[in-house]
Amino acid sequence: xxxxxxxxxxxxxxxxxxxxxxxxxxxxxxxxxxxxxxxxxxxxxxxxxxxxxxxxxxxxxxxxxxxxxxxxxxxxxxxxxxxxxxxxxxxxxxxxxxxxxxxxxxxxxxxxxxxxxxxxxxxxxxxxxxxxxxxxxxxxxxxxxxxxxxxxxxxxxxxxxxxxxxxxxxxxxxxxxxxxxxxxxxxxxxxxxxxx
Amino acid sequence: xxxxxxxxxxxxxxxxxxxxxxxxxxxxxxxxxxxxxxxxxxxxxxxxxxxxxxxxxxxxxxxxxxxxxxxxxxxxxxxxxxxxxxxxxxxxxxxxxxxxxxxxxxxxxxxxxxxxxxxxxxxxxxxxxxxxxxxxxxxxxxxxxxxxxxxxxxxxxxxxxxxxxxxxxxxxxxxxxxxxxxxxxxxxxxxxxxxx
Amino acid sequence: xxxxxxxxxxxxxxxxxxxxxxxxxxxxxxxxxxxxxxxxxxxxxxxxxxxxxxxxxxxxxxxxxxxxxxxxxxxxxxxxxxxxxxxxxxxxxxxxxxxxxxxxxxxxxxxxxxxxxxxxxxxxxxxxxxxxxxxxxxxxxxxxxxxxxxxxxxxxxxxxxxxxxxxxxxxxxxxxxxxxxxxxxxxxxxxxxxxx
Amino acid sequence: xxxxxxxxxxxxxxxxxxxxxxxxxxxxxxxxxxxxxxxxxxxxxxxxxxxxxxxxxxxxxxxxxxxxxxxxxxxxxxxxxxxxxxxxxxxxxxxxxxxxxxxxxxxxxxxxxxxxxxxxxxxxxxxxxxxxxxxxxxxxxxxxxxxxxxxxxxxxxxxxxxxxxxxxxxxxxxxxxxxxxxxxxxxxxxxxxxxx
DNA sequence: TATGAATGAGAATTCATTCAT
DNA sequence: CATGAATGAATTCTCATTCAT
Numbered sequence: 034x035x036x037x038x039x040x041x042x043x044x045x046x047x048x049x050x051x052x053x054x055x056x057x058x059x060x061x062x063x064x065x066x067x068x069x070x071x072x073x074x075x076x077x078x079x080x081x082x083x084x085x086x087x088x089x090x091x092x093x094x095x096x097x098x099x100x101x102x103x104x105x106x107x108x109x110x111x112x113x114x115x116x117x118x119x120x121x122x123x124x125x126x127x128x129x130x131x132x133x134x135x136x137x138x139x140x141x142x143x144x145x146x147x148x149x150x151x152x153x154x155x156x157x158x159x160x161x162x163x164x165x166x167x168x169x170x171x172x173x174x175x176x177x178x179x180x181x182x183x184x185x186x187x188x189x190x191x192x193x194x195x196x197x198x199x200x201x202x203x204x205x206x207x208x209x210x211x212x213x214x215x216x217x218x219x220x221x222x223x224x225x226x227x228x229x
Numbered sequence: 230x231x232x233x234x235x236x237x238x239x240x241x242x243x244x245x246x247x248x249x250x251x252x253x254x255x256x257x258x259x260x261x262x263x264x265x266x267x268x269x270x271x272x273x274x275x276x277x278x279x280x281x282x283x284x285x286x287x288x289x290x291x292x293x294x295x296x297x298x299x300x301x302x303x304x305x306x307x308x309x310x311x312x313x314x315x316x317x318x319x320x321x322x323x324x325x326x327x328x329x330x331x332x333x334x335x336x337x338x339x340x341x342x343x344x345x346x347x348x349x350x351x352x353x354x355x356x357x358x359x360x361x362x363x364x365x366x367x368x369x370x371x372x373x374x375x376x377x378x379x380x381x382x383x384x385x386x387x388x389x390x391x392x393x394x395x396x397x398x399x400x401x402x403x404x405x406x407x408x409x410x411x412x413x414x415x416x417x418x419x420x421x422x423x424x425x
Numbered sequence: 426x427x428x429x430x431x432x433x434x435x436x437x438x439x440x441x442x443x444x445x446x447x448x449x450x451x452x453x454x455x456x457x458x459x460x461x462x463x464x465x466x467x468x469x470x471x472x473x474x475x476x477x478x479x480x481x482x483x484x485x486x487x488x489x490x491x492x493x494x495x496x497x498x499x500x501x502x503x504x505x506x507x508x509x510x511x512x513x514x515x516x517x518x519x520x521x522x523x524x525x526x527x528x529x530x531x532x533x534x535x536x537x538x539x540x541x542x543x544x545x546x547x548x549x550x551x552x553x554x555x556x557x558x559x560x561x562x563x564x565x566x567x568x569x570x571x572x573x574x575x576x577x578x579x580x581x582x583x584x585x586x587x588x589x590x591x592x593x594x595x596x597x598x599x600x601x602x603x604x605x606x607x608x609x610x611x612x613x614x615x616x617x618x619x620x621x
Numbered sequence: 622x623x624x625x626x627x628x629x630x631x632x633x634x635x636x637x638x639x640x641x642x643x644x645x646x647x648x649x650x651x652x653x654x655x656x657x658x659x660x661x662x663x664x665x666x667x668x669x670x671x672x673x674x675x676x677x678x679x680x681x682x683x684x685x686x687x688x689x690x691x692x693x694x695x696x697x698x699x700x701x702x703x704x705x706x707x708x709x710x711x712x713x714x715x716x717x718x719x720x721x722x723x724x725x726x727x728x729x730x731x732x733x734x735x736x737x738x739x740x741x742x743x744x745x746x747x748x749x750x751x752x753x754x755x756x757x758x759x760x761x762x763x764x765x766x767x768x769x770x771x772x773x774x775x776x777x778x779x780x781x782x783x784x785x786x787x788x789x790x791x792x793x794x795x796x797x798x799x800x801x802x803x804x805x806x807x808x809x810x811x812x813x814x815x816x817x
Numbered sequence: 818t819a820t821g822a823a824t825g826a827g828a829a830t831t832c833a834t835t836c837a838t
Numbered sequence: 839c840a841t842g843a844a845t846g847a848a849t850t851c852t853c854a855t856t857c858a859t
Contacts, residue, residue: 042843060256064829074845079830148254186394186406186414193393194386201385210382218382226418238819260854261821270820272856281854434840450736452648456833457842466841468835477833578798578806581789582782589781590774602774610774618810630822652850662824667851 055134097157114172122220129199251330293353310368318416325395437463447526489549506564514612521591643722685745702760710808717787
């Protein structure tokens, strides 16, 4: 029977879990809550998922692939590495804004939770980071970015800057600056900082 | 009963909890494991702490105060805002390097875990961030940093960059760059980016 | 709906259940396993059987009737009570040899399981035992067997001896003695013991 | 940790489990029933036992060792193999009479249940059987029992005869014959059957 | 203070059975 | 008749917390 990933219920459960995990955190979420939220019986969840962990992993992979593809596409539309990074920053923050729950889960449970960090090799996330490094390398080849920049450090600095910003967004209720302002600021000084 | 914070046992428990929380995560750590590691009985833990949550909070506050004081002192030694930020970056990463377990807990359990993020107003951490904002504002007043920089955004960008770097440090086993290189890079392009 | 006992599926399910119950035991067998083995859907089983218990009972009655009739016939062919008992012993062990799964179920689940022992009055099995008692009484009337033998005790002793032997057979992989040797031995000393 | 086999509670739990397993069977007994019967909390059971299986195994080993030692002693008091077997038969049936619950469990759950039969190498029971074989061999050496008797078959026949008898005892409510009569009958014709 | 055995609420998971298709 | 997805009651086991010693 496998996963029946096409099934409507599969998605209803993912949806419900996304919401509740984001709200209460993985460990504080009960299977029965997800079931109630999804409008199915507790047992039904186990038709679609191996166990509670599997819900989290599935939810992540399901969504992250989409995000990664989308980001790749947007970035590839631009030719200039500078524009690419600006696009990345804006798209990332927009994504977070539009998928608050998902963003919260990725930050809190998956990228951070020692359980998942250690057991689950988060390939997708690493690829996401690598997208940034690639842009930087490209800029270096073109002579736009300084040669002494270490892409492996810079990708983390850039991502970290955006990520901390989105954490603030995700967790605070009232936003003081709009997203594009923040994106522009961050890519702004980052770009100035790495330009040749 | 208050917190016999002077007691040697109190510290042994904090120490033990730091180690195990960092290793397995808050929810996957059993009180009995902390007790064993600390060389006390399970029940003894409840003489010094209200409950499991309280261990985590205490551990954090205990340590964070120290970190904050230390950072304030180091930063105040420098007069130049540029130097101050460079100092901050280096000191932060050094701290992480020297307190791997603690750093892991702050990242994974406290700054992230929705349980604590939402219930526990993390004053100390906000002050830590504010330290950066203050340096930036000072630099702006002195005309060293661009006026259009929003300190509230920049502090997060700077901290986020360092933080992502230290996450990498904390979680990866083999380090490719030494800490001061990373610190210099990060404060390097950040400073270039915000300079007038 | 009655039991469409003629249906091919009814027998396929009995067959499958016999195999799996013997292998894993009643409680550890899942309906879905029986269904898979029988090549039907889970729900189909409930068209032919009331519930899980009913499968076991049906399987037993179905088979036991056959065994009983067969044994009655074989025994009635002999006139001499001594020969009758020898025949019984050999036929019983042969039966076990040829129906390992069934024998296992009767021993383990039906004759033993307190659930079924207590709720299900096992008429067929009692008749099977009574067959032995009858032969003994006949022998006593003919003066061949000692009058002080209590048929109610002797039937159990004889059956028990054969049964323990077959349990050994059913559960051990390599047989050290062939069946007719064992049958001859057992009926041998039993007969000597009860002969006048 | 450990078994604390000396603990009074350990024995209260064993006692309770013996009673309820005998009454309802292993699979139909709930941990909470054992706990209630033993007058402890559910969780307490897990201080003394690994899991439900472990209760059954422990209960068996605890008791069987005692039985085995006791039987060995009684048998060794007699010099004559004939007397030894008579003693065995009587002692076995008396044991069953005095430990109805235990006897039921051994028969139903442990000697029979496919789960335990297959996973748990029942050494103690095999030794118990071997006790009979040893007496037979001894009798053969002394020329008292026929040389053509196969001890491996005869031990099972003898034990099986007693066992079937005790099953009857254990499971039927009104006893028609007293124990010593049955014991005498069984060892009676068995002995006649194997005597030289 | 310190102990650690005992507690029992709580939660994940299983699986016989049903029923809409 | 046949299906198999869905159900949800049932049950084992865990572990933070308590409290008598």
